[in-house]
Amino acid sequence: MGLPAVFENLSLPVVASPMFLVSGKELVMATCRSGIVGTFPALNQRTSEGFERWLEEISEGLDGATQTDGRPVAPYGVNLIVHKSNPRMQADLALCVKHKVPLIITSLGAVSELVEAVHSYGGLVFHDVTTTRHGEKAAEAGVDGLIAVCAGAGGHAGTLSPFALLPELRSFFDGTLLLSGCISSGNQIAAAQLLGADMAYMGSRFIATRESAATDENKQMVVAGQARDIIYTPAISGVPGNFLRPSLVKVGLDPDNLPAKESISFSKEVEPPESGAKAWKSIWSAGQGIGSVQDIPTTAEFCARLKAEYDSAVAGFCG
Ligand SMILES: Cc1cc2nc3c(=O)[nH]c(=O)nc-3n(C[C@H](O)[C@H](O)[C@H](O)COP(=O)(O)O)c2cc1C
Structure with missing residues (x-):
């Protein structure tokens, strides 16, 4: 399976993945451009009212815009959490249908x-x-694409190696296959394709871009960090x-001695409540790939770098 037709003008086979409190409309528009x-x-x-405003602003901001080489900008996407703890699910889905959001994750x-x-409106x-x-x-x-969220990914990562999960998914699925987890460079995008993925799905690397909505301190922590600075735990969000x-x-917590969280909850409260710590807001997520993150470029600069690395990796391999 190649890419869906709507992705034919992408500069790279990449989705900049949705990140809670990090991916705002500025980052979305910069990546699409x-x-x-x-x-x-x-x-x-x-x-939901604020969400609809963003949909309008993103559509208007991208309308008629082009990439630097004159090709149309990339389509954008919205992530919906399909879980009973998300009371906005139906209202937000209705807005996605109304505004014909090209990609729903x-x-x-x-x-x-x-x-x-x-x-019904031609979305994916x-x-x-x-x-x-x-x-x-x-x-x-009936989904159009599967995202293999493998070990080391930011957010709610899996535990499987991409060498294990991707071929298993490919064995029964002929839609678009995306690989997620620790992808930070153009070489790694090419590697994802060699492994059988159609696209790379990149999160943490985009925390450290100028347009991300993360705080400066969060961005600096990503730049300073390595894989050893990442802890995989259910204690923060269940x-x-x-x-x-x-x-x-x-925030005063001991990473090696965290109190348990009883159930899946997307509230930000963290045990013990008196710590005042908030999941995602003051306790920050990132994946194990942050060791490759050395700077905080603009999204345009970073994507140009990714493209050069990718082209060189593909040329090197083919050569
Ligand atoms: C700070 C942060 C917040 C995230 N929030 C979400 C989210 O709201 N919804 C979602 O589907 N995935 C979320 N993710 C997961 C990413 O979309 C993606 O799967 C992951 O970051 C990919 O791995 P990588 O970070 O190693 O590139 C989040 C990841 C991070 C780092």
Whole structure:
């Protein structure tokens, strides 16, 4: 399977993945203008009204814009959390249908009604999975793409190696296959394709860009960090995820002795409540690939660098 037709003008086979409190409309528009798919979680706006405003602003901002080589900008996408703890799901989906959002990325639940609603206006649905079983269920629901969220990824990562998960997904799925986890350079995008992925799905690297909505301190922590600074724990959000150890220490928590969180919860409260720490807001997530992050460029500069690295890796390999 190649890329869907709507992705034919991408500068690179890359989706800049949705990141809670990090991917705002500035990052989305900057990535799309650089020719890679920009995405954001609907919940990055506090209300559905605010979310709709962003949809309008992004559409207007990208309307008629081009990449530096004159090709049309990349399409954008929205991440919807399909889980009972997200009361805005139906309202936000209705807004995506109304504004014909080109790509919907679903997390947690893959639902055929949602897929039908998005297909009704010609949109695409990609679903992120950490296991083959979840991939099978999403394929049954009719999704267009599967995102293999492998070990070391930022956010709620899986534990499987891409060498294990990608071929298993490919064995039954002939839609678009994306690889996620620790991809930070053009060489790694090429490597993802060699492994059988159609596209790379990159998160943490974009925290350290000028347009990301992360705080300067968060960006600096990503630049300073390495894989050893990442802890994989369910204690922050109730689901195992990767978090920056120094951000836990900063709010007074001991990363090696964290109180348990009882259930899946997307509230930001962290045990013990008296710590005042907030998941995602003051306890920051990032993946194990941050050792490759050395600077905080503009998104355009970074994407140009990615493209040069990618072209050189492909030429080197073919040569
Ligand atoms: C700070 C942060 C917030 C994230 N928030 C979300 C989110 O709201 N929804 C989602 O589907 N994935 C979220 N993710 C996961 C990313 O979309 C993506 O799967 C992951 O970052 C890819 O791995 P990488 O960070 O190693 O590139 C988040 C990741 C990070 C680092």
